[in-house]
Amino acid sequence: MTAAAEGPVIGIDLGTTNSAVATVVDGAPRLIPNRAGQLLTPSVVAVARNGKRLVGHIAKRQAITNAEHTVFAAKRLIGRRWGSREVEDARRALPYQLVAGPDGNDVRVRMGERVWAVPELAALVLAELKADAETFFGGPVAGAVVTVPAYFNDGQRQATKDAGRIAGLEVLRIINEPTSAALAYGFGRPVEKKVVVFDLGGGTFDVSVLDIARSVYDVVAVGGDTYLGGEDFDRRVMEWLIFGFAQDHLGVDLRSDTMALQRLKDAAERAKCELSSAPAASVHLPFLLGGGEGKPALHLERQLKRDQLEELTRDLVARCVAVTKRTLEDAGVRPAQVDEVILVGGMTRMPLVQAAVREFFGREPSRGVHPDEVVALGAAIQAHALAHPQPSGPEVLLLDVTPQNLGLMVVGGYFQTIIAKNTTVPTSATHIFTTSQDDQHSVRIAVLQGAAEKAADNELLGEFVLTGIRPARRGEVEIEVTFEISADGIVGVSAKDLATGQRQSITITATSGLSEEELRRILDESGDALLERKQASAELAQRRAAAERLVHEIEALVPAVTAALARSRFGMDAVTRAEAVVQRTRAALEAGDAGQLSALEDQLERTLQLFRGLAGEAGGPRA
Template sequence: MADDIAIGIDLGTSYSCVSVVHEGQPTVIPNEWGETTHASCVSFLEEGSVLVGNAAKKNIITSPENTVYSAKRLIGRYYFSDEVKKAQAVMPYRIVEGDNNSVRIGVRERSYSLPEISALVLKEMKAVAETYLGREVHKAVITVPAYFNDNQRQATKDAGRIAGLEVLRILNEPTAAALAYGFGRDVNQRVVVYDLGGGTFDVSILEIGKDVFEVLATAGDTYLGGDDFDDRIMTWMADDFLNRTRLDLRQNKYCLQMLKDAAEKAKIDVGQNGTADILCQGICQDANGNVMDLRNTLNQDQFNRMVMDLVQRTFKVCDEALQSARLTAADIDAVILVGGPTRLPIIRNSVKHYFQKEPLEGINPDQVVAMGAALQSHALLDSKTETFLVDVTPLTLRIGTVGGYTEKIIDKNTPVPIDRSKTFTTSRDGQEKVKIRVYQGESNRAEECEMLGEFEFSGFRIGYRGEVKIEVTFEINTDGLVNVSACDVETGQKTSTTITLSSGMTEADIQQSIQSNRNTRLAGHNSSDLPAVAN
């Protein structure tokens, strides 16, 4: 194995997976119990240690207020966003407000930022890889939904740093899946990656040639996934129980967790067997103190009716991606399914109907993203690997203008890296600084876009209104992250830039979190006792 090593991590909403290139092949890494997918679940134990993964998921029922899951849906979001309000209504753990409108999780007398929570999942993936490889790992490629905005990407990168990883690249999940699919094949195809995970949905269209992977278009919905399918089953079970007993299970967070656990199991059973027998023993007591069970049966037709509108939402996103790429479904050569929910017959059948072709078989939807991330991490370390990857920015970059409107700077689906410059002038005599608000989104209304930050430029020559010209350069790098710089056109002097109203972490926050993460003990791991390399 090479002197230097890097891993690929699929940091999922529901489950995460880690992979490495071993003897030229991407290999998904199991933990000591042979598990290759690990619940993206963090449980804070009473004695101070932290349990992460499938063992932590069991604590969702027994210690719901101290067990955090589906955190990826909240990462990089503002506290005032609709998505955070939705999560507060159903999550058993406390979602509280932090500095700069950020979101924090309150657990056991402490509050954690979302990057800190994700860092604990990444630390677990790092530990799984180190145990398997028998050596320390410091470098990784981490995947994100293609439709993640700058705040969400930066927060994910921060999580990697807090976990003790040098993040070589933030890679879009569908692009990673296409890399794994194209590996070792001499194909020349136009492929669609339909990626339905636990919390997010993405679709990307790629042109794959010999060692060239070019993303033509991408589209997505960062609040649509398997969790929403579970929620439909939960609502159905709770409504039926209410009608029969006049007891509303949703009023108790313990009951709610039992419902969620049963709903996820029912979804899987319906997908595999066409029917699900549901039993929640001792879910509550009636007014007389009698212990009650919840029993029900869910069949395929009922389930399909429950979720059909969610499935249709995915195809509106597919329409958008095809239109951006100026293609039709008939122009697609192959369809790759990614994410656990794509195992459901309703998804597979609907995808087949929409694209008029069978989705590819033989690709593990839970592992393909991590394998592609590992291939990319290996390529970034090995100069002999000749893979040319061209990705795109999923969202339009905009600046705020007068009256609450925005102006386009860089269109969505523009190949990255990319930079564009725009010249501004001062708006009043003697002006010492200029404020520019930067947004991502598809609306010309500022309120309908995501605000990345308010950039303040100073240090330019002071003059009359309209006399001083300032050139502002907007750059989107290969990670999809936005950088802004500015200079005085007349003097060539670069001006200082500061950002406010960012839900992101400051460098001081990150350093403090890195130290705290180092001191956090993961239950079930002893990082100082690494075994020999696994075969």
């Protein structure tokens, strides 16, 4: 049965800072609002002091007072190995605690009373987006296309798939964010261009070169840095504020105060965003450090100018340009040959980034797409194409590439590339090797991914042993090694002794750090949590509909009541009280607070009955 027969499908942009969900309605992609009526949901999760799990805006709002149990930027940790440079950097910078997984390989997060695998945290965000979509559709979602950075490796992609499974999603496909953005860019218009997608988001940077010919999107080359994004720009501003505070207050260091650091992080992000449209931004944080024991409270007052921000972050932008230059070289394309440069990700609003892109390509970047929304829209287009295949052929054809070299370890501990990065998938390649020792009976095949010359500096995907080799002098026995990559990115490797026909093979299944047993346990637990979330979502939808109806009816009666009873103190007091109730209701609607909406419903009902009576007595219209 196809996804089209089972129900609607969605596209999800699982971002570092914000996430979004979209679908295709009447042939056009559109974003689906969350419970607060907004199109972007913060990729923030938390466990409150009462043990309740929080996701999105409500989690972000309480981060300052619950920093150690509020997780943001989890995407930068997904699929990472414990002890890696990126994880060590995160341990120093993040207010929440990172720990090693049970096998000591993957990274976990301590939040609340337990330790979470990173895919579990991503799943909380995905489940929230799924619930928003099901509220929008009024029924279950059949499947989803989820986007990832183009430079994600196999482990990071598998971790994202696992997150989808935990969230109760049927993941139709994982596609690259720049490719998804290009899909949205070319949708509905006969584009035939060579396009570069420059995608600088909250935590990752990608650049892709594509040839677009109507409905065919052919990725020529990809490059990127999975640990470069807006979080790094925010940190530079934070360090500048910390240094300034120490100067103003005789060496007081804010780094040991998690609440102060969270306030600094929020202020740094706001200032950075403000400087995209203003020449200066003021940072005002009163009582940043409380007094006590006779000590005065300490405040922070600073002004950050745009040129100061640019000086603080110029090297980060230079790194983006360097990656872009290498990627174009890999594609064999000169900047002047590019027809369009598409800017994706919130950080591309920064004037310094736009100026760097303009200078490198010698042209103005395209402003025809929304940098925060385009990836989710493209994912929705791909989901719709997969769920509704056309008899005449695919509505959209994506020809993507493998982002990194694939190969094996050879004599001397060196890395031999078999399939080079930027090779279009699906693909296969064969290479002939010989034995390295006399009378060698077996050959160990270590399958690696990366770009380093030394095998040990690349990522080990898997290994197997070819046995039964006939005795012979070194170099006489030939071993045929074949690598295959499917359209879904699954890697298969086989080795055959050409003399005897003896053969051994392995299918590489990337690991997210979760064992199958652990994943099954999490799926069982998440099933119960999803049921609770579904029930809560249904209650919220019911409360929201009732509140919106009552507010609409009350507001429709306000002009009649105001005009009829303008000289009545009682009438005007009633209007003032009604406006206060409506304002509180709107705040509860924005927060998606079902409990508060339930508490306000009775007040709204009484207000409506009163207004109907007042309007009727005054001869006004009845609602």
